[in-house]
Amino acid sequence: MIRFEQVGKRYPNGHVGLHELSFRVRRGEFLFVTGHSGAGKSTLLRLLLAMERPTTGKLLLAGQDLGQISTAQIPFLRRQIGVVFQNHQLLFDRTVFNNVALPLQILGLSKAEVTKRVDSALERVALSDKAELYPGDLSTGQQQRVGIARAIVHRPALLLADEPTGNLDPRLAAEIMGVFEDINRLGTSVLIASHDLALIARMRHRMLTLQRGRLIGDGEAGV
């Protein structure tokens, strides 16, 4: 699904975000990327979303070389990916339903299909009864679940999450992680960037550890 081959990212100011990173992620795998602030977790996600391009090495996502991908192809690549942000990135002037429907409207699906899939995604995150509310009417945890519903509604092959439990209390964080595991069980590869080691250790999935842009660990969390 994902292949990093000696991938490096150096910014114009000389800062090195990633240093010769090599690893693979299988289709349907659940993976954590951890490390301190500035370790390169966000850079890694930004490379996968084609928000930035690697400066060295080769990065393949579902067979596509993200170093060579054209600007016009980027939206179509992103349609294969679901993204969950720490700050949710919800649109506060749209209802929960319309926030979740956004990726489907972009795909050009019919109204009936959009309704069907949004209902299904909201049900998956237990927010069916909040569809007509606005994000501002919801708690932080519920907003995060709306973000997850939006990330999975178009059935992406890969789900990326950047510190998805950063603002949540431990009980809510565990609940959100449960949602990710459920989604993973449906075949979606899940890659979560997080520094919550306690939470990661409880889940016993593969964990990559980054330090100053270098991969210093690759193994099962909690082992």
Next chain:
Amino acid sequence: MSATRSPKVSERVAPKASEPGPPKKKKHDDDDGPGFSQLFNAWLEAHRSSMADSLRRLGKQPIGSFFTCLVMAVALSLPMGLSLLLSNVERLGGSWQRAAQISLYLQLDASSSEGQGLVAQIKEMPGVAEAEYISRDQALNEFQQQSGLGEALKELPENPLPGVVLVTPQEVDKAALEALRTRLAELPKVQQAQLDLVWVERLAAILKLGDRFVFGLTVLLVVALLLVIGNTIRLHIENRRTEIEVIKLVGGTDSYVRRPFLYMGALYGFGAGILSWGVLAFGLDWLNEAVVRLAGLYGSNFSLAGVPVADGLSLLLGAVLLGYIGAWIAVARHLRELAPR
């Protein structure tokens, strides 16, 4: 968490796998792709939704939207209004053909029947639209009436005025008119052929100047209009930056991002076009009252023509297009800056 929080998520979704190991992909129950008609309907729906959204956003700021449309309407009304006034002046000045009439003064011994015959001959000539014979008696009568020398003229032993043939050419071209005048002067019984080209040239120069002025003004105001719409759309883009970034992150193409702004530009143009049409119709109607009174004093029944429907529709279409193009330019300029951060 709110008091209405739903039951625990993991209790509501599919049961957890009972055994560890690599996950097996499950097939979704509705994985069939959409058909052509579904895609077409979805495309229509996307456009309808973009337009409705743009209308809703304009409606949320009625005063701001109205003033933007008004500024655009003023910019549209100035050249259009001047152009309509020019066409009315042309109407007032009479046709070009009349202004360029050639007068043929016949020899004094030319009889009425010879004059009529000449008219028939001239009508057959290429480049002639109309020919009219004024006999010596008619000419004397008209002169007596217009000059106020009726009694004095009666004392003359014989009518000193020649018969005249007034020739109206088909086209107003200096060289063609001069060639026609030369041919007419060579006809039998013609003493002199006179063409007042100076008047024609002056009128043509004035109208050409007017046309150029209107064209220059149109170009300037179109540029101003594009700037107004571009700036307005830029502000809308700034207000929706987060939304655009999210749309791009979830796979929205540039054309998807652009679409609502293009509708917004077109809607601004539509509003401006309607306002401009209304302003011009009202303005011409308001002026017409004074024009009719003035024309009446000169014994004319001239009145200003309003905004022809075809011109009004062209104005509306032009305004919509300008709004659309202005929005396109603004979005194209800012789209590159809208990469998700």
